[in-house]
Amino acid sequence: MLKNNRFLPACFIMILSVIIVSCSGTGDSNSNPDPVIPETLYVNIIGTLPHDTSAYTQGFEVHDGILWESTGHYGFSTLRKLNLSDGSIIETYPLPDTLFGEGITIVNEKIYQLTWTSGLVLEWDVLNPVFHVSNTIDTEGWGICSVSSSSVVTSNGTSTLSFREISSFDTFRTVNVNIDGASINLLNELEYAGGYIYANRYYSDYIYRIEPETGNVTALIDASSLLSGSNRINAGALNGIAWDPQREAFLLTGKNWPSVFIVTF
Numbered sequence: 588m589l590k591n592n593r594f595l596p597a598c599f600i601m602i603l604s605v606i607i608v609s610c611s612g613t614g615d616s617n618s619n620p621d622p623v624i625p626e627t628l629y630v631n632i633i634g635t636l637p638h639d640t641s642a643y644t645q646g647f648e649v650h651d652g653i654l655w656e657s658t659g660h661y662g663f664s665t666l667r668k669l670n671l672s673d674g675s676i677i678e679t680y681p682l683p684d685t686l687f688g689e690g691i692t693i694v695n696e697k698i699y700q701l702t703w704t705s706g707l708v709l710e711w712d713v714l715n716p717v718f719h720v721s722n723t724i725d726t727e728g729w730g731i732c733s734v735s736s737s738s739v740v741t742s743n744g745t746s747t748l749s750f751r752e753i754s755s756f757d758t759f760r761t762v763n764v765n766i767d768g769a770s771i772n773l774l775n776e777l778e779y780a781g782g783y784i785y786a787n788r789y790y791s792d793y794i795y796r797i798e799p800e801t802g803n804v805t806a807l808i809d810a811s812s813l814l815s816g817s818n819r820i821n822a823g824a825l826n827g828i829a830w831d832p833q834r835e836a837f838l839l840t841g842k843n844w845p846s847v848f849i850v851t852f
């Protein structure tokens with residue numbers, strides 16, 4: 588018995604070493620040289636606006652005092668021009684029944700609207716919203732945000748964000764969005780503000796704050812408090828982030844939500 592007990596510490600260290608090696612050797616954790624543990628932030632509601640509950644929100648962006656929204660579903664997809672002060676609809680621009688609207692972003696007075704599976708990128712003039720197909724992409728269109736006057740970032744429901752030239756929509760760089768090395772998939776609506784990309788994740792009440800250079804998630808924003816129990820009944824997933832520079836706040840909504848929430852994190 589005494590002899591066996593002498594081996595217990597050595598055996599314990601060996602087993603522990605095997606466990607540590609097993610955990611650290613899994614998949615993506617080794618592929619990120621500088622993983623980050625994200626902080627958790629919470630939404631602070633400073634106001635609300637009404638939101639059309641028939642709007643299956645896919646894209647949300649503020650530009651020059653106007654709130655622009657893209658909605659989805661075949662036969663119901665639209666681009667919408669909304670009053671930033673009271674949330675009312677100024678104008679609705681329907682898409683053909685064959686197109687399923689997705690994310691939008693605005694660059695150089697042009698609105699770029701993704702479509703889900705058709706690969707078509709629609710370009711609208713801000714002052715005269717009539718669209719034409721400006722480009723195509725070879726993947727599903729989910730979310731989009733502009734990160735400079737010449738480039739945008741798109742999501743396609745995976746963990747990959749694609750950086751694209753606005754002129755061609757060709758991809759010149761990708762990042763894998765991750766938390767401490769583990770990939771985060773189902774990335775949806777996007778927004779670029781303060782040097783970070785903010786992303787909705789489909790079916791999640793969290794917004795992910797992402798470092799554009801690395802794909803590291805640096806903050807998890809818990810937005811689960813936005814909808815009360817009764818308001819959740821017919822509401823879909825959180826999906827709509829727009830930075831409002833005048834209010835210095837984010838506007839958040841979701842698919843078929845009754846409200847737009849004006850929040851800080």
Ligand SMILES: [Ca+2]
Nearest residue numbers: 647777778828
């Ligand atoms: Ca957005």
